[in-house]
Amino acid sequence: MTSLCNFLLSFQNRNHMRYLFLILIIALLASCSSAPATPQTMRYIGLKVYDPVYIAQARGLFAQHGVEVELLNLVAGGPTALQAIAAGQAEAGLSSIPAIINANQAGLPLLGVADIQSVLPNQALKHWYVRSDSSIHNLSDLRGKKIAINLIRSSFDYSLDLILEQAGLERSAVEVVLLPFDQQGTALLSGHVDMIGLLAPYTGQLEAQAGAQVRVLLDGHAVFGPQRQISQIVVNREWAEAQPETARRFVAALREAADWASAHPAEARPIIAAATGVDTAAIPAYQFAPGGRVSLEDAAWWMEVLRRRGDLTSPTLTAAQLARNLGQE
Template sequence: MIAVAITLVMTAVACGGESHSDGPAPGDNGPEKSTITVAALPLADDAPLYLAQDRGLFEKEGLDVRIQPVQQSIQALPALSKGQVDVIASANYVTFLQAHEKGTLDVRVLAEGARVAPHMMDVLVPKDSDIKSVADLKGKKVAVNILNNIQSLTLNAILAKEGVGRPVYRQIPFPQMGPALEKGQVDAVHAPEPFNSALQKELNARVLVDGGSAPVESIPISGYVTTGQYADKYPKTAAAFQRAIATAAKIATEDPSAVREQLPKYAKVTPDQAKSIHLPAYPETTDPGQLARLTELMEKQGLLKKPVDPATLLVK
């Protein structure tokens, strides 16, 4: 089973930093600070981040982006609020929108990370499982990375469309889902890529539900999130980061092979495994209308108490 050893280094980052000679220097025309610390998950969602770093897109913008791996985006939330990391990539929108509503974090979305695409996250069961249809999931134990979040939100919507009951969710980090499924600790797992394909190959797990099917097709699931304080204090830095990510997202969209080349470098998958992974969609721009689909679904399922206008959260 894939082993992902990842920790968040809770170290505050200095505001300054040396600019690169071939990029804008900090000052009137360049970023206010060159060093950005980004907490990131080992998911296919983050491919543009690594592409931007690998191809010098951040450097061209005068940025020194330092990536710190984390197992769950929620782990990095305290560090973001304290300024110990500047941005969280693959930030699960549900968690951060809830934190924003509660007043525990003043969220700003720098850029979209990924949107749902067919089979980029699936509900998997053991090959010999008695669970044969979505209706059989009612009352069964299903592993998700974080409770009351994007996985359960989207699966609940799919089940509601089919008119069937909900499972019981269990919080299990992505790297531990395989062992939990093998040991019978859960009946099914809701796994995104690259864990989805790995579990199918290594455990011969069977796809029960396409997590990218109607009514959640193309719905935004993650983004690059910072705080209002950071965005206000460093607007040129934020804009430079946005430009690099937008360029990388365009590359990822136009050349999926570039993503597949990146995955083995940070997601602990082999080049052969990377060839068959189902990739999410990588939007170049952030669409508040699409984000509204997510907030409306959250409100419907009780994960938000009042309507949210996503446009007010975007860093422009």
Template sequence: MHRTKSRIFAIPAALAALALAGCGGSTSSSSETAAAAPEGEMTAVTISIPPSSFATPMYLGVEEGIFEKHGFDVTLQPGTSMAEMMPLLMNGQAQYIFADLHNTIIATEEGMPIAVGAPNGVNAESEPDGKGFANLMVAEDSGINGLKDLEGKKIGTNSINGQAQLDTTTYLESKGVDTSGIEWIAVPTQQAVAGLKQGQYDAITIAEPGGTAAMQGGGVKMIGSADAAMPGAPMFVLAAQESYLQEDPERAQRFQEAMIEANTMANNDRAAVEETLASFMELPKEIIGETVLPNFSEVPFEPAAAEPVIERLKVNGILPKDSAPDLEALFPVK
């Protein structure tokens, strides 16, 4: 495996568990801290990411020399949530942060000067036959045997109106489930399985590798997967300051090309994926071997592809019905 001199911060197990859920300081911009490097030199870039499966392409990009090939000296800095990482982006301590697209849209509508710098996760085109990446689980002895049994029940999820809740709601409604009586409860991911077994709620949304770990631990069963809740829709991105992307479009395009190459490798080289997962997540080999990864986009996200994401935000009352996000500005890198 090709290893570069790029920096990867060590990630303790407790932080990894937290990140599986989902201000202040200097006022310097990201463009000041990572201006284009002279010819023949590397451009320094810091990416703030949660230590979850979604980080796999970024770690592959470092370990396999993909970023280096495209002219970047990348530092991977662990974070836990978009809210925590946003100040790093705005203060110039990071040039890119991992973000879900719907919160990126909300942030831009609230006046934050950010945009999509590169694609990450995309919804699957079809529902998996078995365990997927974004799973719905119940206790084995719960008496819940199908999705319709969840009507009127309590479901634990990592954040209210977050990606997991919205995807699961969309998935359940596509299966004819009346979701109006479901009570959603915010539960830290590291406590979700224990609370499920104790009967604090009737089901949980759980992403990989947490789902694999829970099933190997016993006492739970999977009853569905929201992987294809919105087939093919863009879901996760690397966000950057608008000014950083605009000041050097060639650099921005090179970075997106590097990420797409890393995404493609993550989709197609399972051996490299498992070695990389072992390098930054403190998990047993048997869990890594069974972990289902999200689908990573192998092409740039098209602005029009975000329209169903925006419409869902409006339907759920998260965005005003008359809001009209500027999609061309949201996706400036072509």
């Protein structure tokens, strides 16, 4: 009788354990399907420009999409940021499309995934300023003048080529001076340079500080027409292929941030002011391409600009290698 009781108890315990195990499995499956995934961490090299990353961070959009973004401040310009991303010092950053083209031609695994700077029908984006008392009134007056750009092989560098083409001038007809955006206004007012090129938020900052001392010679619409993408947020292509879900979540948060910022410029201003150090009142309304989408057509357009200058010689590089709308393929 004792051995029979022991057997029945053992049988009962085994069934009880199986039942508990089943409940545990069901609970785990339920948590996998309903709870947000554990946030994945990535590093982003931020520059002091109007960036949807700052919007997404401030509004908690990255957290909502299950990704943690660590903001780094390692470099002073886009091309250097691309080198750092390619070297694995960060997973993402931003750069002009011309710099992305040059980097890919050099073999760096970089991919544009979101808009950050675009000329749009209601947004000229770029403005070129001269002093109000300047003798420069037409593009032909640029001959022999000093013109500031932020970086060699940047969008402003290639934009200057387009301006000089319109003026019928060779590059050798002007003197190029390299200056960061935040130093160009002072250089113009002091007479160190004759023309500068800026984009938001530095356009608003200059106009607020200099007022009637400066005037606009031309803007992005005069150079590019009604619409042209200039710069993109980029990721390391190899990282995105190894971590596709994290990359898609990152881009999804950026899409939401871009559309929110475009629709709520007054609320976006203090976020950008905090990130860039530019006074809130000087930050203009800003628009991103709808959904923050990258434009392969504009990447191809920039490739032709670089080919004309002789900087792009690869016969195999395509726009599809440069940019992709992750999660919307």
